[in-house]
Amino acid sequence: MEGHSTYVPKSGIARWLESRLPIGGLMHSSFIAFPVPRNLNYFWTFGAILMMMLVVQIVTGVVLAMHYTPNAKLAFASVEAIMRDVNFGWLLRYMHANGASMFFIAVYIHIFRGLYYGSYKAPREVLWILGVIIFLLMMATAFMGYVLPWGQMSFWGATVITNLFSAFDEIIPGVGTWIVTLLWGGFAVDNPTLNRFFALHYLLPFMLAGVVILHIWALHHVGQNNPTGVEVKNVRKDTIPFTPYATLKDTVGTVVFLLFFAWFLFYIPNYMGHADNYIEANPSVTPAHIVPEWYFLPFYAILRAIPSKLGGVIAMFSAVLILAAVPWLDTSRVRSASYRPLYRQFFWVFVLVCIGLGYLGAKPPEGGYTIAAQILTFYYFLHFLVILPVLGLVETPRRLPGSIAESVLESTKGGSATAVSAGPAGAVASPQTKG
Amino acid sequence: MADTITAAEPTRRDFLYIATGAVGAVGVAAVAWPFISQMQPDAATIAAGAPVDFDLAPVTEGAIVKLFWRGKLIFVRHRTKDEIASAEKVDVNTLPDPQPDSARVKEGHAQWLVVYGNCTHLGCVPLGHQGHYEGWLCPCHGSVFDTSGRIRQGPAPTNLPVPPYKFVSDTKITIG
Numbered sequence: 001m002e003g004h005s006t007y008v009p010k011s012g013i014a015r016w017l018e019s020r021l022p023i024g025g026l027m028h029s030s031f032i033a034f035p036v037p038r039n040l041n042y043f044w045t046f047g048a049i050l051m052m053m054l055v056v057q058i059v060t061g062v063v064l065a066m067h068y069t070p071n072a073k074l075a076f077a078s079v080e081a082i083m084r085d086v087n088f089g090w091l092l093r094y095m096h097a098n099g100a101s102m103f104f105i106a107v108y109i110h111i112f113r114g115l116y117y118g119s120y121k122a123p124r125e126v127l128w129i130l131g132v133i134i135f136l137l138m139m140a141t142a143f144m145g146y147v148l149p150w151g152q153m154s155f156w157g158a159t160v161i162t163n164l165f166s167a168f169d170e171i172i173p174g175v176g177t178w179i180v181t182l183l184w185g186g187f188a189v190d191n192p193t194l195n196r197f198f199a200l201h202y203l204l205p206f207m208l209a210g211v212v213i214l215h216i217w218a219l220h221h222v223g224q225n226n227p228t229g230v231e232v233k234n235v236r237k238d239t240i241p242f243t244p245y246a247t248l249k250d251t252v253g254t255v256v257f258l259l260f261f262a263w264f265l266f267y268i269p270n271y272m273g274h275a276d277n278y279i280e281a282n283p284s285v286t287p288a289h290i291v292p293e294w295y296f297l298p299f300y301a302i303l304r305a306i307p308s309k310l311g312g313v314i315a316m317f318s319a320v321l322i323l324a325a326v327p328w329l330d331t332s333r334v335r336s337a338s339y340r341p342l343y344r345q346f347f348w349v350f351v352l353v354c355i356g357l358g359y360l361g362a363k364p365p366e367g368g369y370t371i372a373a374q375i376l377t378f379y380y381f382l383h384f385l386v387i388l389p390v391l392g393l394v395e396t397p398r399r400l401p402g403s404i405a406e407s408v409l410e411s412t413k414g415g416s417a418t419a420v421s422a423g424p425a426g427a428v429a430s431p432q433t434k435g
Numbered sequence: 436m437a438d439t440i441t442a443a444e445p446t447r448r449d450f451l452y453i454a455t456g457a458v459g460a461v462g463v464a465a466v467a468w469p470f471i472s473q474m475q476p477d478a479a480t481i482a483a484g485a486p487v488d489f490d491l492a493p494v495t496e497g498a499i500v501k502l503f504w505r506g507k508l509i510f511v512r513h514r515t516k517d518e519i520a521s522a523e524k525v526d527v528n529t530l531p532d533p534q535p536d537s538a539r540v541k542e543g544h545a546q547w548l549v550v551y552g553n554c555t556h557l558g559c560v561p562l563g564h565q566g567h568y569e570g571w572l573c574p575c576h577g578s579v580f581d582t583s584g585r586i587r588q589g590p591a592p593t594n595l596p597v598p599p600y601k602f603v604s605d606t607k608i609t610i611g
């Protein structure tokens with residue numbers, strides 16, 4: 001995918017700069033000339049939406065940090081002051097708090113897009129793993145950000161999540177307690193904990209931005225996947241230049257997403273928050289019903305489903321990390337679920353299971369809820385460890401189009417891209433070959 | 436093969452490489468240590484762990500009082516006769532973390548139970564007088580503790596630990 005830039009600096013200054021730092025050419029080849037498959041749908045605009053959300057979080061976050069005080073005695077009041085006294089403070093804070101939720105909505109759509117269209121398959125494994133790292137960094141950042149307002153949910157969320165590490169005591173006694181004390185800087189979640197979480201909450205988004213650059217570098221090296229999962233074969237026929245086509249489509253997607261964001265922001269800004277977080281942290285009382293932010297609920301449900309402390313912690317972390325292994329767990333040679341009749345059904349079952357886990361994560365851990373969470377947790381891992389590898393071996397994929405261009409032209413002719421595929425049958429039917 | 440053996444013969448240069456690498460590794464570890472150690476509780480936090488006195492006289496029978504020592508929550512429970520009896524009569528071997536009630540209170544002071552107030556699962560504060568054994572019930576993930584603070588059901592792996600304390604008089608304890 002490299003070497004498609006035809007950048008010629010126009011002005012004298014641009015020529016001078018280009019011969020010293022070829023940044024114009026880099027930008028031109030990455031965002032103007034970069035060839036994108038001509039059949040991308042709106043699910044491919046979520047990358048741009050995520051970039052925008054990262055910028056929104058950093059800009060609002062830096063501004064909030066100018067008014068926020070990272071001290072256990074003052075933090076809660078400083079956030080209330082942001083809400084009441086600072087000009088537009090309410091708006092900036094709601095942008096940041098709801099922005100985090102929007103960021104996760106976008107990232108979940110982006111991840112499921114990848115799972116549906118097989119975007120993790122060769123040669124995009126590293127691209128995918130960088131994505132998993134971004135997801136982990138996002139989770140760490142959001143967790144620590146939620147601690148900063150120092151409300152009841154902040155405090156007890158921090159207590160429960162940091163205590164997860166005490167499970168290591170069950171492997172080597174003392175090690176877990178040592179790690180937890182190190183995280184806290186004391187014998188309980190307290191002022192030192194808040195201070196270090198603030199420093200890390202400020203730092204991690206910039207590390208995240210660094211990984212995003214690697215993610216895009218890898219993307220531009222291997223090229224984008226597309227809804228057919230068929231690789232670009234002829235750059236002239238199968239692709240169109242990033243600008244204006246992808247740029248404009250991304251703009252439309254971003255604006256629609258912003259409308260959605262604005263609806264939450266202006267009409268239901270506390271919908272995704274929790275009322276208990278407007279009560280200041282109190283280390284002697286746990287709220288009757290503590291729940292994490294919605295975007296952690298499926299993982300929280302997995303944690304609680306396992307009746308052993310260490311087992312629950314291991315299951316929860318595995319549920320995220322298993323994503324990194326997906327390129328090797330999925331044995332199918334066909335990327336896109338559009339051509340995998342069985343995988344497509346299992347994909348939607350998996351989506352429902354994740355939503356079900358999210359629902360159960362918000363319910364009290366008793367009776368039927370626990371049993372349901374255990375069944376869904378079992379299925380969650382079954383999907384990755386058994387269904388993905390086995391499906392690739394037993395499933396007969398549908399006939400793939402010969403090329404991206406062919407699939408596009410066929411569908412505009414009105415025929416189904418899969419049923420009427422023209423051309424030499426053998427070549428057309430040959431599934432994707434890996435690596 | 437003879438060639439390879441001669442080539443593998445350690446030279447002065449190999450020694451220098453290894454020695455340089457070893458010194459470098461020690462240096463990196465020495466610099467890393469302060470960066471890790473600074474995360475540990477600082478002197479002020481540890482100093483705040485000086486022993487505290489607690490007057491038991493105002494704690495009526497059946498009541499649970501909360502206090503803090505070293506930033507950690509502690510429950511002081513004035514147990515009723517029934518609560519003591521139910522804690523003592525269980526078969527210790529059936530418990531997930533077997534401990535007789537007598538090992539969790541001071542001799543002659545069975546009515547006073549002093550335990551840390553954070554659930555041994557993930558640290559929430561269990562609610563007193565609740566759950567099947569009317570000891571404590573943790574609202575977070577449903578761990579059930581008995582009137583001796585022992586884990587009976589749920590994900591918590593161990594009993595609520597007993598902090599270091601001693602009776603200075605019949606109505607006064609020193610924690611720490």
Ligand code: HEM
Binds near residue numbers: 063093146
């Ligand atoms: C990956 C990007 C980020 C995410 C996902 C994120 C997430 C969050 C979340 C969930 C909260 C709690 C909001 C609430 O309920 O009040 C928060 C608070 C906060 N964040 Fe961020 N954040 C990000 C980037 C940043 C950056 C770059 C800064 C810069 C310093 C920052 C500064 C703050 C401050 C000062 C607060 C406390 C004020 C408040 O609670 O509204 N954040 N963040």
Ligand code: FES
Binds near residue numbers: 554557574577
């Ligand atoms: S913290 Fe008490 S049961 Fe989980």
